[in-house]
Amino acid sequence: MNHLPEVWGRPRNDVYGAYDHSYLQGSHPMQHTQQPIVTGTSVIALKFNGGVVIAADNLASYGSLARFTDVERLKQVGTHTVVGAGGDISDMQHLYEKLLDSLIIKEEYQNDGHSLRASHIYRYLSRVLYHRRCKFDPLWNTILVAGWDDGKPFLASADLLGTTFSSPALATGFGAHLAVPLLRRVCPDENAVKSLTKEKAIETIEECMKVLFYRDARSLNKYSMAVITGEGVEQVPLSGEGKEKVHVEWKKDITLENQSWKFAEGIRGYGAQTV
Template sequence: MNHLPEAWGRPRNDVYGTYDASYLQSSMPNQHTQSPIVTGTSVVALKFNGGVVIAADNLASYGSLARFTNVERLKQVGTHTVVGAGGDISDMQYLHEKLLDSLIIKEEYQNDGHHLRASHIYRYLSKVLYQRRCKFDPLWNTLLVAGWDDGKPFLASADLLGTTFSAPALATGFGAHLAVPLLRRVCPDEAAVENITREQAVDTIEECMKVLFYRDARSLSKYSLAIITGKDVEGAAECEAKNQSWKFAEGIRGYGTQVV
C-alpha cells in the first residue's frame, strides 16, 4: 500500500491506469510568501488638534488560532512618526527590522541635525510596497503612517498594491468596516480636526478597540496605543479594552444552562 501523502485519494493505478502528474511539473520556484500564515488585524488612527492617536491590538493569529498575544504592531520610526501594520507578521517584521531600522541608522549616522519626517517615511514605504507589487511578490500589509510633520498632524495609508491616500480618520482590516464609521462621527472631514481634543480622540480610539474586540474574531482586548504630538511620541503597550467582560450574555434567554 502506498502511504505517501501525494497518493491519498487517487484512483488505483492497476484499475484506472497510471496517474497523470504532469500538471504538477513546473519550472517556476515555489512561492510560499504568497500565502500569509500569521496575521494581524486592524490598526485604527485619528487626528486631533495637536497630533494623532493610533492603536493596534497585540494579537497575531495563526489562521483562526489566537496564537501570539504579545506582538506589538506599532513601531516608532524616527522622532515623530509611528508606523502601524496590519496583515502578514513576517512581512511586517521585514519592513520594521530590515528596512526602517536601516533607513533610520543611515539617516542618523550623518549626525547633521536632520531627521526624517512622517511624510518622508510614508513616501518611502509607499514606493517599497509598489515596487514589490510590480515584481508580483507583494508585502502583504496595509500600513498606517501617523506623525507630526511640518507643524501639523500627518496620517496616511498604503497597502500591498501600492494604493496610497490620506484622511483624518483611518483604519485597516475589519476596522475599515466597523471603526471608520465611529471615527467619522467625531471627525467627518479635515476641517473638524481643529475641534477634536486629545482626550476626545483617545476616548474614540478606545471605543473603537472595544467594538473590534467584540465583533472581530481575530482581535484581542489588549492593544498598543501611541499619541504623536509636536513634542514627542507617547506610547503604551499594555492597554486593555474597557468594560470588555461577557457578563451581559448571562441575561440572554437560552444562554448556558439557565432555566427559561
C-alpha cells in the same frame, strides 16, 4: 565515473574531489508568498487638534488560533513617526527590522540635525509596497503612518498593492468597517480636526478598540497606543534653522477593563437558551 543511480553521470568524489552543487541553485524556481499565515488585525488612527493617536492590539493569529498575545505592531520610526501594520507578521517584521531600521541608521550617519518626517517615511513605504507588487511578490500588509510633518499632524495609509490614501480617520482590516464609522462620527473631515481635543480622540480610540474586541474574532483585549504631538520649533545652534519638536507618548499593554461576555446572555439564541 560513479555508477550509483543517484549520481549517474557525475565524476567520482574520490578521484576528482567533492562535486560542486552550487550551479544547481539557479535552477530552482523562486517561491513567493501566496497568502499570509500568522496575521495581525486592525490598526486604527485619528487626527486631533495638535497631533495624532494610533492604536493596535497585541494579537498575532495563526489562522483562527490566537497564537501570540504579545506582538507589538506599532513601531516608532525616527523622531516624528509611528507606523502600524496589519496583515502578515513576517512581512511586517521585514518592513520594520530590515528596511525601516536600516533607513534610520543611514539617516543618523549624516548627523546634520535633520530627521526624516512622517511624509518621508510614508512615501518610502508606499513605494516599497508598490515595487513588491510589481514583482508579483507583495508584502501582505496594510500600513498606517501617523506622525508630525511640516508643523501639522500627518496620517495616511498604504496597502499591499501600493494604493495610497489619506484621511483624518483611518483603520485597517475589520477596523475599516467597524471603527471608521465611529471615528468619522467625531471627525468627519479635515475641518473637524481643529475642534477635536486630545482627550476626546483618545476616548474615541478606546471605544473603537472595545468594539473591535467584541466584534472582530481576531482581536484581543490588550493593545498599545501612541500619541504624537508637536511642541513648537527648536532652533539648531549650528545652522540656525528651525527644527520641529515632536513628542511621542506611548501607552503599552493597555487592557480593556470591566469587559465581559455577560451581556451575551440576554441575546436571543445565545448558548442553551430556548428560542
